Amino acid sequence: MTRRTPVPPGRVLLLSLALLLGGAPSALPGRDGGKDAAPWPDITEQERALTSVPQDPDADAVILQHTRDGKIVQEGKYYVNVLDYHWRLKVLRERGKRYAEVHIPSYKSSRVEGIEARSIRPDGTVVPVAKDQIFEKLVQKGRGYKVTEHVFNFPGVEPGAILEYRFRRHRAGLFALVYIEPWDFAGPEITLVSRVTQALPGDASYRVLCNRCPHPVPTEEDWIDGKTIGKRLTLGMKNVPAYREELMMPPREEVSPRVEMVLVAWKNVLWEPLDRVSSLFTDWISVGTFARYFYQKVYRLDDVAVKQAVASWTKGIPDRNDQMKAIFRHVQEDFRYVPSDDVYGQASSIASMIKAKAADNEDKGILLMAALRSMGVRAQLALVVGRRKGRLNAAYPSLSQFSHVIVAVPQPDGSALWLDPTVTYAPFGFMPSQDSGAGALYITDEGSALINLPIKTETNGTRFAITARPGSGGMTELDVVAEYEGEDAIAMRQEIVPVAEAARTTFLEGWLREARPGAALRSHEFENLESLDKPLRIKMTVEASGLVTRADDLMLVRACILECRDVNPLSNQDRRYPFYVDLDWNERQTVTVMPPAEMKAARPPAAAAAKSAIGALFFTCASQAEGAVRCERLLMVPRNHWPADKGAGIRAMFDSIVEIDRTNVALQLVEGGSSGR
Numbered sequence: 001m002t003r004r005t006p007v008p009p010g011r012v013l014l015l016s017l018a019l020l021l022g023g024a025p026s027a028l029p030g031r032d033g034g035k036d037a038a039p040w041p042d043i044t045e046q047e048r049a050l051t052s053v054p055q056d057p058d059a060d061a062v063i064l065q066h067t068r069d070g071k072i073v074q075e076g077k078y079y080v081n082v083l084d085y086h087w088r089l090k091v092l093r094e095r096g097k098r099y100a101e102v103h104i105p106s107y108k109s110s111r112v113e114g115i116e117a118r119s120i121r122p123d124g125t126v127v128p129v130a131k132d133q134i135f136e137k138l139v140q141k142g143r144g145y146k147v148t149e150h151v152f153n154f155p156g157v158e159p160g161a162i163l164e165y166r167f168r169r170h171r172a173g174l175f176a177l178v179y180i181e182p183w184d185f186a187g188p189e190i191t192l193v194s195r196v197t198q199a200l201p202g203d204a205s206y207r208v209l210c211n212r213c214p215h216p217v218p219t220e221e222d223w224i225d226g227k228t229i230g231k232r233l234t235l236g237m238k239n240v241p242a243y244r245e246e247l248m249m250p251p252r253e254e255v256s257p258r259v260e261m262v263l264v265a266w267k268n269v270l271w272e273p274l275d276r277v278s279s280l281f282t283d284w285i286s287v288g289t290f291a292r293y294f295y296q297k298v299y300r301l302d303d304v305a306v307k308q309a310v311a312s313w314t315k316g317i318p319d320r321n322d323q324m325k326a327i328f329r330h331v332q333e334d335f336r337y338v339p340s341d342d343v344y345g346q347a348s349s350i351a352s353m354i355k356a357k358a359a360d361n362e363d364k365g366i367l368l369m370a371a372l373r374s375m376g377v378r379a380q381l382a383l384v385v386g387r388r389k390g391r392l393n394a395a396y397p398s399l400s401q402f403s404h405v406i407v408a409v410p411q412p413d414g415s416a417l418w419l420d421p422t423v424t425y426a427p428f429g430f431m432p433s434q435d436s437g438a439g440a441l442y443i444t445d446e447g448s449a450l451i452n453l454p455i456k457t458e459t460n461g462t463r464f465a466i467t468a469r470p471g472s473g474g475m476t477e478l479d480v481v482a483e484y485e486g487e488d489a490i491a492m493r494q495e496i497v498p499v500a501e502a503a504r505t506t507f508l509e510g511w512l513r514e515a516r517p518g519a520a521l522r523s524h525e526f527e528n529l530e531s532l533d534k535p536l537r538i539k540m541t542v543e544a545s546g547l548v549t550r551a552d553d554l555m556l557v558r559a560c561i562l563e564c565r566d567v568n569p570l571s572n573q574d575r576r577y578p579f580y581v582d583l584d585w586n587e588r589q590t591v592t593v594m595p596p597a598e599m600k601a602a603r604p605p606a607a608a609a610a611k612s613a614i615g616a617l618f619f620t621c622a623s624q625a626e627g628a629v630r631c632e633r634l635l636m637v638p639r640n641h642w643p644a645d646k647g648a649g650i651r652a653m654f655d656s657i658v659e660i661d662r663t664n665v666a667l668q669l670v671e672g673g674s675s676g677r
Contacts, residue, residue, distance in 0.1 A: 055241070056573070059189055061099055062090050062190055063189050066088075067196070072204065073228050074201075081172075085167055091158065099163060105147075109171060109176055116165060117164065125156070129154060129165075136150055179344065180198055185213070185257040186240045195237075196235055196259060199223045199230060202230040205263070209396045211258050235259050249577060262400060263280050263281060264279070265280055288448025298366050299366050302370075306350055306370045314375070327372060328421065331359075331368045332424045333497075338359065339361070340361045340404075343383055343402040361405065365421060366405065372409065380410065380443065383402040383443065384404055384434075384453065385440065418431060424490075424494055428532075431456040432490075435453050437452060439452055460486030460584050462485075464561075464588070466480050468592065468593050470547065475543055476543070476544045480540040483536070484537075504526075508538070509521050516544055517546065522540075522541045523540065560591070564661040568654045570654055577644055581614060586635075587633075590632050592629070592630045593630075600667065614640070618632075619631065627670075
């Protein structure tokens with residue numbers, strides 16, 4: 001979309017897509033650390049004196065201010081959105097020192113610049129973060145793409161210190177203007193002041209959605225920046241409760257105050273995807289038409305490259321259904337997934353995907369649909385609100401609600417085969433939990449409509465069968481068979497299938513150290529590693545310390561060995577948010593304790609159970625031949641959502657699980673035996 005010089009009223013101003021998709025980053029005057037550096041906002045006496053917050057007296061820290069000021073301006077030929085961020089936090093307790101490390105991520109079509117940071121010690125001493133201590137770190141890299149972030153550490157961090165930083169994010173391109181970057185009012189600690197402003201040209205109209213905001217309608221004021229005249233919108237909140245990462249937390253977008261903005265119209269602009277002037281996202285039909293226009297440009301352009309790829313993927317496979325399976329698996333596994341939760345209606349060219357062997361959340365769906373269509377399968381697209389983004393708001397037409405693209409293959413009975421290529425190592429036709437029952441925009445060649453995807457009925461679970469042989473030296477030999485099914489198997493395969501054998505061993509060693517501290521992997525083998533329609537099985541021999549306790553002539557052996565609960569995963573702070581389980585927990589652990597020579601098991605431990613609204617854990621033990629004891633631990637939590645007022649019962653359940661997981665099997669000397677100590 002190209003911005004031309006102003007035209008007389010009544011004529012159409014044509015914006016060419018190529019022009020809005022580029023743009024050089026703006027300078028950041030006054031932020032070079034020199035004599036013209038802009039002053040920091042004043043620190044108030046109240047901020048200096050603050051030692052706790054009544055709303056959260058046990059808080060480790062408090063976010064004093066978190067603000068963003070944005071403006072859409074024209075720089076040369078380009079329109080860009082310039083976003084200035086400021087964050088100020090006070091450390092209240094020792095645990096608050098964890099905020100000393102800051103990560104500022106990069107995004108598509110954006111650039112971060114002008115980072116400044118400083119610590120203010122309790123005595124008022126100001127310690128700036130040196131420029132050469134702000135690093136750009138490579139997070140992920142592949143052929144044709146890379147993901148980076150800026151990282152730094154505050155100096156002099158202690159209780160009473162104030163930490164603050166600011167930076168500018170420069171967002172260029174059509175899609176950065178169509179969707180204003182969302183703003184979350186809540187942070188990981190209570191936020192005293194959270195505010196966002198956005199200045200808009202007078203010709204642009206945006207729909208504003210401020211969910212869970214006490215005052216959802218922004219205030220407006222006139223705004224002028226050079227030749228750009230328009231208005232500035234402001235939304236703010238005070239004393240915003242913290243959104244902390246904790247077990248069973250709902251998606252931030254679903255429960256925490258958040259503002260989004262989407263372009264509805266730009267006066268006198270011809271929107272090529274919709275073949276109309278001014279109006280853009282007026283309803284869901286226009287959203288679907290917009291996405292289809294850009295997606296079609298991709299999957300219709302590189303027809304020859306797609307056919308060549310499909311021919312190599314399906315060579316020697318006569319059955320049509322098996323050909324589809326082969327295509328699906330190649331798109332899943334041959335193209336490294338570049339993770340993203342944002343949908344723009346934009347995808348890379350298929351030629352560039354094939355060259356880079358990488359594809360993101362939109363690219364994968366487009367590539368799969370193009371491949372299937374090249375062999376005559378009338379595949380369609382669906383934009384999906386994955387579980388990490390919560391539920392679809394039907395009253396807010398915008399692509400920004402969706403997290404990824406999947407493919408539908410219509411069936412003769414009117415149903416559809418749903419294929420999600422963003423979930424690597426999922427079997428053909430498997431419905432991942434992120435798609436199960438999710439809201440979606442179904443896009444065909446003829447139109448689009450909002451739908452709900454089918455609810456999954458996939459089996460998911462992890463089973464451990466462990467034989468423990470405690471020795472006289474305090475070490476225990478373990479024979480472990482771990483079996484994973486459904487998404488548990490998918491998650492494990494994603495870690496071990498694409499890497500070399502040495503890396504697989506390293507991963508298993510790390511997993512084992514976390515699942516059972518003090519354990520060392522001695523050998524392992526995999527079964528069904530690449531048979532995606534079968535459970536993944538890993539056989540391991542392990543040597544572990546810390547499982548045996550001596551008490552007089554008794555040997556006490558832990559009855560729970562892997563992935564046991566040593567502490568309650570839920571904090572004691574008041575839970576404001578509901579409990580979400582979007583993937584069933586089905587965990588079964590069977591431990592057979594084999595006594596050493598001249599010992600046998602005493603009476604097996606008593607059965608126990610821990611229950612709450614969300615599910616239950618059952619624990620039972622029984623005597624076996626040769627003086628052994630077999631204990632079974634079964635945890636079952638179905639997919640569901642529960643209100644926050646169930647928190648006391650759920651915490652109590654985990655307290656009971658912690659106690660149950662400390663259960664020991666007692667081994668005693670047989671008559672006339674020796675303890676061997």
